[in-house]
Amino acid sequence: MPVKVKNKGLATSIQDMGRPGYFHLGIPISGAMDRFSLRVANMLVGNDESAAGLEAVFMGPELEFTEDAIIAVTGGELPPKIDGEVKETWTTMRIKAGQTLSFDYIRHGARAYIAIAGGIDTPQSLGSRSTYAIGALGGIDGRVIENGDELPIGSISTNMSEGTSVPKVLRRGPGSPAELRVLPGLYWHRITHEAGERFFQETWKVASEADRMGYRFKGGSPLEFVERKQPFSAGSDPSNITDAPYAYGSIQVPGGTEPIVLHRDAVSGGGFFTLGTVISADMDLIGQLQPNIETKFVKVNMQTALSARKERAVMLDSIRQAVA
Amino acid sequence: MSIPNTFPAIKPVGINGMLVQFSDKLEEPSNRAALSFCDAMRQQNWACIDEISATLASAYLRFDIQKASHEELTQDLQSLLHTQNWYEAVLPRGRRHLEIPCVFGGEHGPQLEEAATAAKLSTQDAIKDLTSVRTRVLAIGFAPGQPYLGELDDHWNIPRLTTLTREVPKGALIVAIKQLIIFTAPSPTGWRHIGQCAFDCFRPNQINPFTLRPGDEVSLRDITAKDLSHIKAKDRTGNGGAVISQIL
Numbered sequence: 001m002p003v004k005v006k007n008k009g010l011a012t013s014i015q016d017m018g019r020p021g022y023f024h025l026g027i028p029i030s031g032a033m034d035r036f037s038l039r040v041a042n043m044l045v046g047n048d049e050s051a052a053g054l055e056a057v058f059m060g061p062e063l064e065f066t067e068d069a070i071i072a073v074t075g076g077e078l079p080p081k082i083d084g085e086v087k088e089t090w091t092t093m094r095i096k097a098g099q100t101l102s103f104d105y106i107r108h109g110a111r112a113y114i115a116i117a118g119g120i121d122t123p124q125s126l127g128s129r130s131t132y133a134i135g136a137l138g139g140i141d142g143r144v145i146e147n148g149d150e151l152p153i154g155s156i157s158t159n160m161s162e163g164t165s166v167p168k169v170l171r172r173g174p175g176s177p178a179e180l181r182v183l184p185g186l187y188w189h190r191i192t193h194e195a196g197e198r199f200f201q202e203t204w205k206v207a208s209e210a211d212r213m214g215y216r217f218k219g220g221s222p223l224e225f226v227e228r229k230q231p232f233s234a235g236s237d238p239s240n241i242t243d244a245p246y247a248y249g250s251i252q253v254p255g256g257t258e259p260i261v262l263h264r265d266a267v268s269g270g271g272f273f274t275l276g277t278v279i280s281a282d283m284d285l286i287g288q289l290q291p292n293i294e295t296k297f298v299k300v301n302m303q304t305a306l307s308a309r310k311e312r313a314v315m316l317d318s319i320r321q322a323v324a
Numbered sequence: 325m326s327i328p329n330t331f332p333a334i335k336p337v338g339i340n341g342m343l344v345q346f347s348d349k350l351e352e353p354s355n356r357a358a359l360s361f362c363d364a365m366r367q368q369n370w371a372c373i374d375e376i377s378a379t380l381a382s383a384y385l386r387f388d389i390q391k392a393s394h395e396e397l398t399q400d401l402q403s404l405l406h407t408q409n410w411y412e413a414v415l416p417r418g419r420r421h422l423e424i425p426c427v428f429g430g431e432h433g434p435q436l437e438e439a440a441t442a443a444k445l446s447t448q449d450a451i452k453d454l455t456s457v458r459t460r461v462l463a464i465g466f467a468p469g470q471p472y473l474g475e476l477d478d479h480w481n482i483p484r485l486t487t488l489t490r491e492v493p494k495g496a497l498i499v500a501i502k503q504l505i506i507f508t509a510p511s512p513t514g515w516r517h518i519g520q521c522a523f524d525c526f527r528p529n530q531i532n533p534f535t536l537r538p539g540d541e542v543s544l545r546d547i548t549a550k551d552l553s554h555i556k557a558k559d560r561t562g563n564g565g566a567v568i569s570q571i572l
Contacts, residue, residue, distance in 0.1 A: 023386070024377035025534045026468045026508070026526075125528060134509070135468045136528045186335055186343065233350035233380070233501045235484055235514075242350050243465070243472065245377055245384040247337045269379055269465040277338035302394065305339050309389075 002066055002150035003116065006100065009061035013144040014120050014151075015113075016052040018264060019128035019137070026268045029248055030130040030138070033212060033264055033287030034111055036172055037075035039316060041115035043323050044072035044092045044166070046158030051119030052129040054145070056112045058290075060103025061145065063114075067097045070117035070158050074166070076109015076173070076288050090171050092164040092323075109173055109288040118154035132265055134213075160323075170319050172312075174285040177203060177294035180261070182251065183305050185276035187241065191256075195224040199259075199275070199297060206293045207258065212265040215286050216258050217295060223256035235271050245269040249277040251297075259297075261286060281308040332357070332410070334401050336394055337384070340374075344383040344401060346410065350502070352475060353411035354381040355462050359539045360413035364404065372397060378538040379463045380472060418570075419539045421458070424506070424523045425547040425555060425565040426497055428454070432520035432549060435489075439499050439516040442482035450518075451546055453477070459504060461540040467508040469526035469534045473542050474503035484514040492517045495524070495564070497544070504544075519544070522555045522564030530562065541571060 015038065018031020032038040032055055039049040054061065060078050073080045073089050080087045081102045087093050089112070095101060103112070122129050122140060131139030140149050188196065204217035225238035233242045239256050246252065250262045252272040261278050263286060278286065279300065289295065300308070331354070333345045344361060347354035362378040365385065372392035377384040387397055428451045429436035440450035459473040476499075484500045489512060492498060496507045497519035505515065508525040521544075527533045536542070547555075547565075555565040 020386075021375055023375055023384075024464065024538070026465045026470055126533070135526065142528060183336075183338060185337060231347075231349035232481075233503070234348075242348060243380050243463070244382060245337075245343070245379050245465070247341045247384070247386075249338055267466050268377075269463070277341075280339055302336065302339070306389065309339065 002152055003069075004064040004066065005061060005145050005147055005149040005151065006064050007062035007102075008145050008147050008149075009056050009103070010059040011144050012054055012056045012061045013131035013133070014052050014122055014139045015055045015130045016128055017050040018130050019126050019132070022126055023245070023268050027126065027135060027137070028132065028265050028268060030128065030132045030264050032113065032130075034075055034113065034284040036284040036312065036316070037111070038113040038115070040090070040166055040319055041072045041074040041113040042119070043320060044074070044090070044160060044164060045070045045115045045117040046156065046160040047115055047117060047119050051115065051154075052122065053116065053120060054114040056103070056114065058106055058110060060112060062100060062102040063151075064100045065095050065097060069095050069153070070160055070162075071095055071101065072115050073112055074115075074171075075112040077107035078109070078112035079104040079107065088165065090166040092160045092162055094162045110290050111287050116153055117158040117160070118156040121152040121154040134265065164323050166319055167322055170315060170322065172284065172315065174288050174293070177296050178285060178289055179296050179298050180282045180286065181279045181300045181305065181308060182276050182297045183279060183300060183302065185250070185274055187273035188275060190225055190228070190238070190273055191275070192224045192226055195221075199223070200299050204259070204295045204297070206289045206291050206295060208291045210289065210291055212263055214260045214262045214266050215289065216260045218258050220259075223253055225256060239273055240271050241273045243269055243271045246274060247277055249280060249283050250274040251276055251278065263287070279305040279308055281305075281312045332405055334398050334405075340387055340389050342385045342387060342394075342397055342401065344385070344405070345381065347381040350380050350462070350475065355460070356413060356415060357410035358383050359415060361404075361410050362538070363416035368404065370400065379465065416539055419537070419541065421541045421543070421569050421571050422523075422536070423543050423545050423567040424521050425551065426519045426521045426544045427547055427549050427552045428519045430549065432552070433497065433518040435516035436518040439482060439518050442516075443479045445479065454504070455544050455546045458541050458543050461536050461538050461542060462503070463538055464534075464536060467511065467526070469536060470505060470508040471525065471536045471542070472503050472505055476502045476504065478502070482516070485516065488512045488514050489517060493520065495521045497521055520552060522552055522559060523566050524562030524564060527562045535563070
């Protein structure tokens with residue numbers, strides 16, 4: 001029972017939990033930028049939490065349903081409308097055959113997740129349905145959705161009842177300013193103590209270069225580097241290193257000016273040093289940042305990073321119980 | 325061989341990553357160490373390891389923090405590091421040799437002359453040089469299936485350009501700092517564009533989209549532009565006329 005794409009919105013893509021395991025061959029993990037929200041959307045429709053849904057950016061798509069379905073929209077506040085009537089986000093909805101799901105303009109956040117009971121059932125590539133457009137993997141023939149596409153939906157018997165809703169306290173999104181916790185990393189020693197302090201003290205703003213590959217931040221001071229002898233094969237800029245892997249969440253600072261947090265579709269490696277990594281629990285929040293949002297980087301240690309990860313797991317558990 | 329005594333080093337990367345660095349610069353022994361250590365890790369098959377990636381001079385491991393703490397993993401890695409001198413290790417088995425056809429110079433390699441001059445060679449000698457050397461896939465990365473090939477002789481230690489070339493095509497052969505890369509997809513680059521291959525580094529529509537693995541060896545065969553269009557017209561595999569054999 002396909003869902004017809006009447007209007008694609010803006011770079012709406014099919015995403016699941018991603019494609020781990022091919023990093024060593026240059027393939028990023030991909031998957032939802034805000035995995036927390038996709039998981040919850042799936043819970044609300046009775047899907048496996050890792051089922052594929054749609055990730056809409058800033059603008060929602062317009063989808064016509066050819067059969068009755070159970071759906072939910074989570075993530076940023078992008079209010080869904082069924083045949084023009086505004087519905088609640090983070091809530092189980094029923095849509096009938098022939099009805100159209102569209103969206104109002106975005107109130108806050110950046111990405112909404114649309115789950116449909118049964119999940120989007122496009123073919124997997126390398127173990128995932130996630131769209132990695134640069135590598136032409138997943139999605140619809142390796143691309144984002146287009147007008148006129150028909151999205152195949154898996155079959156499932158769900159007993160989720162309409163109106164099931166996630167309590168507001170359990171809907172996670174970035175605060176203001178957004179706070180991103182950072183584990184200082186591998187090349188922290190390359191910058192001066194003062195530069196390191198400033199990095200955390202200053203308020204940054206999300207730049208316009210913010211997409212699935214990475215989020216650039218501007219407005220803070222350029223970094224000062226510690227003198228070094230340039231290692232062979234590293235570039236001549238002090239921010240260059242001999243090409244090395246970029247972990248998910250790595251913060252690279254080309255030229256020492258504007259930090260870029262590498263996200264789900266980032267390249268697997270390259271020749272820039274990385275200051276550290278944004279902890280995984282906060283990577284979901286980045287997916288909800290719009291350009292110009294004020295952001296602070298907050299220094300944490302491994303202990304705090306591990307507790308943050310546990311807290312997020314507990315939160316997801318609470319939601320599982322709340323919607324069960 | 326000069327390996328600083330601060331290497332190998334084991335360092336956490338984020339919450340669930342661990343990097344075993346064999347050097348901070350590119351050199352054959354540290355690449356050998358990275359490849360061999362990754363191979364040994366695969367054979368060890370530790371339950372906590374989710375993924376193993378060899379890079380130019382390091383091994384990047386993604387692990388499950390539910391199954392091992394940072395301390396436990398560090399200790400186990402330390403023990404494995406102590407079992408042999410990885411800088412002189414035997415390279416993994418099962419590697420392959422690929423002879424890949426390439427057009428050098430002209431519109432297919434507009435910066436060949438410039439690169440040859442930087443390497444203090446005539447263009448003819450540069451081509452001879454690059455087609456007689458057998459390079460190793462030092463690492464795969466930056467783009468899907470994209471190989472870093474090296475190390476070339478010292479005279480190929482030519483710097484990156486200070487400005488980016490807006491776009492080189494898929495299959496472009498580029499050179500800098502004693503390495504060659506064959507591009508997976510059209511891309512900007514700061515390296516010099518010297519040739520063009522029909523070899524497809526990444527084939528998302530095939531069952532196995534990746535042909536090259538770290539540790540494989542690659543030589544280039546000089547062909548004409550006409551040969552290239554011939555190969556392109558006939559080739560359905562993506563091998564671009566490459567001759568592939570097992571390294572015994």
